[in-house]
Amino acid sequence: MLLTSNIKIVSWSQKTTNRKRRVFLIMSLFESFLSFWHETSDKTSGRRLFFLGSLISLCAVTVFIGAVPTRRFGHDIFFLLDNGWRVVNGQRPHVDYYSPWGPLTFLIVGLGMRISHYTANGIGYGSAIAGLAVGLWSYYLGRDRMESSPRILLSLFLTALIVAPYALGTWPWASSHAMVYNRYGYALLGLIMMEAFQPVRSGKERTEESFGGLSSGAAAGLLLFLKVSYFLISLPLIGVSVLFWCNTRRRLLGLVSGFVLVTLAFLGYLHFDIQAVFNDLRMAAGARSRSLFVWIPVSEVAQNGKRLLTVAINGVQLLTAALLTFVCLRRGDGARRSLWWLQLVLLAALTITADLLVLFTNQQANALPLTAVFAIIIVNTVTADQGRLSGSQGRSAFPHYAAVLLLASVLVLPQLGSDLWGLTYGAWSKSRLTSTTAVVHFTEPCLVPLLLYDSVLNPGGNGTIYATYVNDGAALLGRASRPEETVTTMDMFNPFSYALQRKPALGGIAAAAYNYTLSDELRPSDDAYFGNADIVMVPKRPAEERIAHENFFKIYEPGLHQRFRLEAESDWWRLYKRK
Numbered sequence: 001m002l003l004t005s006n007i008k009i010v011s012w013s014q015k016t017t018n019r020k021r022r023v024f025l026i027m028s029l030f031e032s033f034l035s036f037w038h039e040t041s042d043k044t045s046g047r048r049l050f051f052l053g054s055l056i057s058l059c060a061v062t063v064f065i066g067a068v069p070t071r072r073f074g075h076d077i078f079f080l081l082d083n084g085w086r087v088v089n090g091q092r093p094h095v096d097y098y099s100p101w102g103p104l105t106f107l108i109v110g111l112g113m114r115i116s117h118y119t120a121n122g123i124g125y126g127s128a129i130a131g132l133a134v135g136l137w138s139y140y141l142g143r144d145r146m147e148s149s150p151r152i153l154l155s156l157f158l159t160a161l162i163v164a165p166y167a168l169g170t171w172p173w174a175s176s177h178a179m180v181y182n183r184y185g186y187a188l189l190g191l192i193m194m195e196a197f198q199p200v201r202s203g204k205e206r207t208e209e210s211f212g213g214l215s216s217g218a219a220a221g222l223l224l225f226l227k228v229s230y231f232l233i234s235l236p237l238i239g240v241s242v243l244f245w246c247n248t249r250r251r252l253l254g255l256v257s258g259f260v261l262v263t264l265a266f267l268g269y270l271h272f273d274i275q276a277v278f279n280d281l282r283m284a285a286g287a288r289s290r291s292l293f294v295w296i297p298v299s300e301v302a303q304n305g306k307r308l309l310t311v312a313i314n315g316v317q318l319l320t321a322a323l324l325t326f327v328c329l330r331r332g333d334g335a336r337r338s339l340w341w342l343q344l345v346l347l348a349a350l351t352i353t354a355d356l357l358v359l360f361t362n363q364q365a366n367a368l369p370l371t372a373v374f375a376i377i378i379v380n381t382v383t384a385d386q387g388r389l390s391g392s393q394g395r396s397a398f399p400h401y402a403a404v405l406l407l408a409s410v411l412v413l414p415q416l417g418s419d420l421w422g423l424t425y426g427a428w429s430k431s432r433l434t435s436t437t438a439v440v441h442f443t444e445p446c447l448v449p450l451l452l453y454d455s456v457l458n459p460g461g462n463g464t465i466y467a468t469y470v471n472d473g474a475a476l477l478g479r480a481s482r483p484e485e486t487v488t489t490m491d492m493f494n495p496f497s498y499a500l501q502r503k504p505a506l507g508g509i510a511a512a513a514y515n516y517t518l519s520d521e522l523r524p525s526d527d528a529y530f531g532n533a534d535i536v537m538v539p540k541r542p543a544e545e546r547i548a549h550e551n552f553f554k555i556y557e558p559g560l561h562q563r564f565r566l567e568a569e570s571d572w573w574r575l576y577k578r579k
Contacts, residue, residue, distance in 0.1 A: 051152045055135045058159050061427050062128040066121025067450045068165035069429040073178035074452030075466045075543060078493040079511050080123050080177060084109030085498040088118070091506065092269065094276045097531070098524045099510035100284030100517050102225035103269065105181040118501065120450040123177050127163050134187050135159035138194065141215050144208045145198040150380035154194060157376065157416050158187045161369055164419035165426040169359075169366040172422030175429060182362060185230035188219045189354065190373040192234050196241035197347050197377055209246075213254020220255075221262025228281055229361050233354045240346055286522040287515060288361075320371075320410045347374060372415045375408035440467035444474055444499045462543060469543045470495045472572040480568035480575050481535055488533035490553060490560065491542055507531015514551040526559030536564050536576040 070077060086097070087110035093099035112126025113119075135155050142151035167178040168186070195216045200208040216238055223231040238255065241247075270277060355368040382404045439451050440463065447470070452463030473496060477487060486505035487496045492512050497504040507528055511517055518524070530536065538553075538560070564576035 047148060047152070051139060051155065054152075054156055055132065055139075055159055058135075058156070058163055058423065059128040059132045061423055062124050062131060062163040062165070065165055065423075065426045065430045066116065066119075066124035068124065068175045068177060068426040069451045069453065070176050070463065071453045072170060072174040072176045073167060074176070074463050075493060076176065076178035077120070077123065077450065077452075078470075078495040078498070080105070080109045080180065081120060081498045082494050082504070083510050084113050084122065084126075085118075086504045088113055089504055091504060092271070093510060094280045095270050095273050096506050097508045097510065098280055098283070098518075098528065100280060100288070101181060101227055101510060103266065104222055104226040105184065108184075119446050119448070123180075124165070127165070127177075127180060130184060130187075131159045131163040134162055134191070137215070138191060141191065141195060141212065142198070144201050145194070145212075146380045147383050150376050150383060153412070154190070154373065154376045154380075157372065157412065158190050160416060160419040160423065161190070162187050164422040166422040168369070169362075172418045173425050175422065175426050179362070181227055182358075185223060185226055186358070186369045188223050188226070189230060189234060189237070189370060191219045192216045192237050193347075193351070193370065193373050193377065196237055196246065197343065198380065199246070209248050209251040210254045213251035213256075214258040215254075217255040217258025217260075218262045219258075221259045221266070224263065225266045228285075229358070233357060237350055237354065240350060244343070244346070283522040283524075284517060287517055287519040320407055344378070347377070367415065369415055372412045375411035379404060379408045440464045440471070442467055442499075443471045446501060447499055466543045469539070469572050470499060472570050473537055474499050476568060476570040476573050476575055477535070477537070481577075485534040485577075486532065487535045487537060488530065489537045489539075490556060491537075491539055494537075496537060505531050505533035507533065512552055518552070518555075520555060523555060526556060526562075529556055530559060530563055534578055535567075536560060538574045538576060540569075540572055540574060 067077070083093070083099070083101075083106040086093075087103065087106045091097065093101065093103045093106060108126040108130050109123055110126075111122075111129060112124070113122035115125045116122035135158065138155040138158050139151065142154065145151075146154070162183050164172070164183070165177060166172050166174050167176050168182050170176070195212040200212065220231060220234045220238060223234050242252065242255075267274065351370050351374040355370045358370075359368065382401060439453060442448060442450055452467050454463050473489075477496060477500060481487070483500070483502060486503060487500070488494055488505050488508050489496060494504075494508065496502070507524075508531055509517060509524065509529065523529075560576060563578060565579050566574055567577040568575040
């Protein structure tokens, strides 16, 4: 009996010793992490090289991917290719054709196209350029606002947010360039949050507040010409910072100057046709309102089990953001300075509201990137406070500090990890193209880098259908039309001007979607829609959602038959020529 008791005591003692060793190992690793995290000098070559190497690596991988092998929403890539091709050929959104989106995304794609010699890889090249610009912009903006490690983290986070080749709100292996403008919009909002809610270090106010205001004003101007909903969300972020704690004359002048300069540049590009811009945005807002009802997302959640998971994920993120705010509010009086309490509560409320509004208006299934930006901003403030504490004070505040870092990681790491995973998966898929056989390849040379997959796991993967759809139409145009004849398509997107490298027709729509970009009452006229097109391609059975196509076709069918006659047919298409 005594021997058994001794064995139990020895066993319990060993378990206790092993537990202590594990705790000690975890604490040692955490202390090593903190020693790196609290490095304060941005001027050391090692940290600069780490940031620049990471930034260049992210952009280089994006260039290598180019047009990602697409596993979801494959047809959406022609939204970028068609509108980028229009811009390359001198057309301007709003002025030369109807577009609910501003020209910024199309200019980025057009620049990438020029660099890639007009191949589909230009989409990836454009994203790499945008990621590089935002990464450097963020890093420079934070030089006198943020501690070194949070500054590097936020800059790389925004870069990865831009370049990751999958649609926000989907799984990172569902590779796609669909809705890339959402990534650009979130990144620009992140820059505004960084400037608006991070005070400049003392002694640097004169130059940094002017530059900060210029930065946020320019970012707001870019958002206006990216997608107006993002611009509207930026206004309260800037407005609250001006009203409550950052309203110096230098910053206000910078805000106005940055916004005016960017706006004038874009308006000059659009020939100062403000009326055309206003008309397009009015039509887009009216049409989009037809599909925005509170009960729609509720109904989708109730009918779709997959939505329940995304709701749970979003709920965890929002609760974590609220808990992080609560923990930070309990900091000591010494750290509660310069309206910190009011600033934190307002920032949390604005961030959560902005994320939910973008989520709702985009009908995006998941992803709340602004909460991650919020978390990094909070971590930066708490890290600065922790670094100023003496040894005994720092040890007493350590549990609170560890709690803040842990909660912030719950908000930052899922999005950052997902973006890095998506980028890595896209590169891996691109490197295996030579072994791809079970995919319908495009026949036109400029589309050769592009592969669209079917996927059971991703219901939006319609690669075989859409590639066959485009190939069949391109072959029909090759037989029944001349290279100088311009083409439009009665479908969501027009793939043929770019695919055949023809001059695009004036008029038409950037993307036609019933009750999203146009409706029965709010739409371009027949003359504006058909423009100066010589040929109209009408699908016999559209590759997209049939109901949306049929309603859209009914609107313009009378105008089609009035202006055009049937000239030729194929398995998928009817080709009409102008009378």
